[in-house]
Amino acid sequence: MYNSLRKRIFGGDNIVNLSEVRYLPRWIILVIDIIILVISLFLSTYIIEKITKQEFIYHEDKSVVFAFIILINTVFMYIFKTYAGIIRHSTFIDLFKLLVCCFCTMIVVGTINITYFWITGGKFILTPYLILYFIISFMGLFIFRLYVKEFFHIVREYRRSALKKRILVLGIDEQSIAIARAVLDNPSLPYQVVGFLTQRTDSKRASLLGKPIYEKRKIEEATKEDLMIDGIIIIKEMMSRDEMNSWVNLFLEKDLHIFKAPSVQKVRGNDLGGSIRNLQIEDLLNRRPIKIENEDVKKRHFNKAVLVTGGAGSIGSEIVRQVAQFDPSLIVVLDQAETPLYDIELEMKDKFPHIKFKFVLADVSNRHRIEPLFQTYNFSMVYHAAAYKHVPLIEENPQEAILVNVLGSKNIATLSSKYKVNRFVMISTDKAVNPTNVMGASKRAAELFVQSLQNVEGNTTKFITTRFGNVLGSNGSVIPHFKRQIEAGGPVTITHPEIVRYFMTIPEACELVLQAGTMGQGGEIFVFDMGEPVKILNLAKRMIKLSGFEPNIDIKIIYTGLRPGEKLYEELLSDNAKTLPTHNEKIMISKDPSMEFEEVDFLCKQIITSAVKKDKLQVVKILKTIVPEFISNNSEFEILDKYPEENIDEKKYK
Template identity: 85%
Template sequence: MYNSFRKKMFGGDNVVNLSDVRYLPRWIILVIDIIILIISLFLSTYIIEKITRSEFIYHNDKIIIFAGVIFSNVMFMYIFKTYAGIIRHSTFIDLFKLLISCFCTLFLVGSANIICEWVTGKEFIINPFLILYFIISFMGLFLFRLYVKEFFHIVREYRRSTLKKRILVLGIDEQSIAIARAILDNPSLPYHVVGFLTQRTDSKRAYLLGKPIFAKEKIEENAKEELLIDGVIIIKEMMSKDEMNSWVNLFLEKDLNIFKAPSVQKLRDSDFAGSIRNLQIEDLLNRKPIKIENEEIKRRHFNKNILVTGGAGSIGSEIVRQVAQFNPSLIVVLDQAETPLYDIELEMKEKFPHVRFKFVLADVSNRHRIEPLFQAYNFSMVYHAAAYKHVPLVEENPHEGILVNVLGSKIIATLSSKYKVNRFVMISTDKAVNPTNVMGASKRAAELFVQSLQNVEGNTTKFITTRFGNVLGSNGSVIPHFKRQIEAGGPVTITHPDIVRYFMTIPEACELVLQAGTMGQGGEIFVFDMGEPVKILDLARRMIKLSGFEPNIDIKIIYTGLRPGEKLYEELLSDDAKTLPTHNEKIMISKDPTMEFLEIETLVNSITKASLRMDKVEVVKLLKIIVPEFRSNNSIYEVLDK
């Protein structure tokens, strides 16, 4: 112990951690026990003398009697090794050994007292004294061990609590109590529950699991330093979107960390330590998911051959994951990006070993490479997710955007019609509505061509288009970009303080695609009720705060100006479009203007030739003819609109 203390005092660490002090030698424990026995003996003597007010030892020398009692006690303690255990880790066995040694002492001395009475006709000590000594000595030895054990427990807990994040659990329902109990029962977790938080005002003096309950007003009225807490754990599934936003705004205002815990149902099936994480901005933007008619979707995919173009991308790979759940006969995953295609191949073979996959490295604009797939596999469903989508890059390379987004869509769609594919579902974008950039206009041109095929004589394929906004977490989207900037210490770059966007999650987007594939009758453009648009500046500020920083203090926000082709507000419907409801309240049909097949085919052939010549200006000119509402914004092609 001295060496440990010396190391702490004269080493680099000046803090003596009592919970790490070495165990005392066993002989010291025995000496302490003997001292407790002596104290118990004198205490018993004092009590007996006060009660009886007469002699209780019938022997000329009290010291001999007392020494005999102590010797007997020490002898049995040695026999049962009561001093051998580590006191701070005492168990019921150690308690039982103490009880036996004290009882044996009582039995031995009591027996000697009875024998003495038989032989001499007189006891050498009264029996009530022996019983009192037995009780006091046992309690003294027991309390010594109990106090040492509790002392080290308190020191360990104090040390843990100082190293852990002090948190409140939001809610006082069964789910919240279960989460709190799980944290309390798991000392390895880096959280220390100090109480519960509720909106109710009638629970101020109540306790749960020995922890106080705080009302919301206490958080509102006090600063973080006065509250002595680091953060709050919430269960997202237990709250509505408005409730969660209200609480999150309060916590961010108080600079509290916000942690998300799983529901109890999910907790049973997962690793609890890894399931508590910092609340992400995606959690605040999530909405109630679309209701999916799984039976109808399963019928469309079960034992069928499915093609997914762009199958290694954010949307395409999620479509592959969801379709694989319905046990199709074959999924052909097509993409021109080698590494992502290999990654999705490894993932699918691990997650769905019973499903047959074929992974094809190919460009959708190469008809000679694509048509053999249609000849060989007799596809029932085609999901066309392959596209160039980054606005500035396509603005600089319009010919490449046309070859993939327009020619590629034309090839996949016409082959679907030629080989009698039951349904063709194309993934489009809200940037196709009143486009201000080449990317959005190219997707609108693809929409027009796909729609025109529906009414071509002899066609039996149902051509369906889905249109939605920005997808959270997709490759190149704003949220991963902001996360990287925050992790790097800033600054966070925003093109314009007033820019707004619609957001949805990748699973939501793909559920829309699957649902549209089952409910469409051909020629429709399905749009999704995406709720309220989100101001990108507010999004950035929240992300910075959720990361534990202060906007424009710890992490700067700077404005870079609108990029070529970028606009402040995205739209899901064109000005002259009308919407029709569907049986799903979250999905509508947009009735946009259409073009006849021969007209759009002629224009597409012309723009394809211009793209192959890499004549950028001619490409954009023709694109503005195909999409009359296309008005370039903050782009070199604005001169073409005059």
């Protein structure tokens, strides 16, 4: 220890970290204890002389009596090893050893004093003095250890608090107080609660858990440095969306970190530390979830065979998770992506070992590969989530969109009708409404084909379509893309400063799909009330701020221009569509124009033939015939809208 201190002092590092000092040598503790005993003797002498006004030692040399008492006490210290423990870790056993040591000293000295009286007829020390010395010496030794223990505790807490984030807890209700108490009671958490924050104005002089209560106005008027805080803990469940957005805007303006804590009911045991996380942009975009009639959904799936195409994708895999909760007899998960399919297989077998699964690696465009599944398993529900969805890639490869989005949907839908599947639910997109790109138009063509099957003679399957906007966290969606760019230090790329999109969470989207499968009577297109559209520029700025950076200072935002087929505003309903309400206020039925089966089937056969021949221009021409409202935007296929009747050199599109 001394070598370490010497190196620090003479080696340039003059900061001695007391909390890292291991322990003092035993002989130093013993010397300190003896000094405390000497002080106790003199203090006892002073008190006795003031009280009794008489001599209390009958020996001609007081120093001899003092030395004798100290010697006896030291012997018992050695016997009981009172100096051997690490003081900062003293326990009740150490305290008891001190008490026994001092008591034995008093008994031995008292016994010698009485023996001396019997032999000589006189005492060499006054008995009250001995009792007083016992009390004072024990208290002195005890206080010394208590002081050292508390001193090191304070030093450790000071060092910990210096590394902890100073936070306020938003709210003064029972939930907020419970979360604050849990943080305070857990010293291992990297947070130090320094107060509470409220919108109320009647709490100026009040305090909670010994911490002050701040009004919203103080946060608005002060700076981060004035407040001396690093962040805020909020309980998301305790606020409405508008309230949370208002508070978050204020906190971001003040450059405060925002942490979200779960409600107390959701905290498992002492795992609060793992439950407090940085607020994510998804938390600000969430809305009140759809109310699901679980009993109806359960009846539709319980002990039934279910097929989910695209079952390894973002939407498909969540459908699989939710359907598995209703104890179906079998779930067939079909996808052409090998690794994601293997991942969902491992997950499902781990989470739902009692459910029977079959994982099929196949392409929905290959009818000969798919039909044996319908022949073998008596499917009651089919969820068709398989599709190509990335707009720029599909714009470059329109024939691939036809083979998967149109031919694949045609195969699954016609097989569902042929093998008497009770319900077929197709997942569509808001990009199918007044499409400006091949991807959206291909999905609209699939919608038209699926709808047309409803009225085919002999059909008993209920064909249902669900249509919604972007889902948070799906593969290739904007939010994970922005997160990766922010983590890399930027820049964040946006195609256009005015572009807006609708958003919903993956669980919400899948709840809509399950609900639609239950409530649909066949031929409907269900659309979801997705709230207000979100401006992507504002989304990017908020994500940058939530990550602790300043937009265009720490992380640059650059504009790359609209991609082929991309439009500024997405729609959920076509211009000439009408909506009908359902018993769920968040779900509506879109009454879009439909086509007769013979007409759409003939056009689909034509476009599939062109796709097989890889005739890109002819594919898009026929697609514009099937979907007349399809007007290309920022695309090489705009020429077909300008000159629809003219012959165009097809070689450049091969």
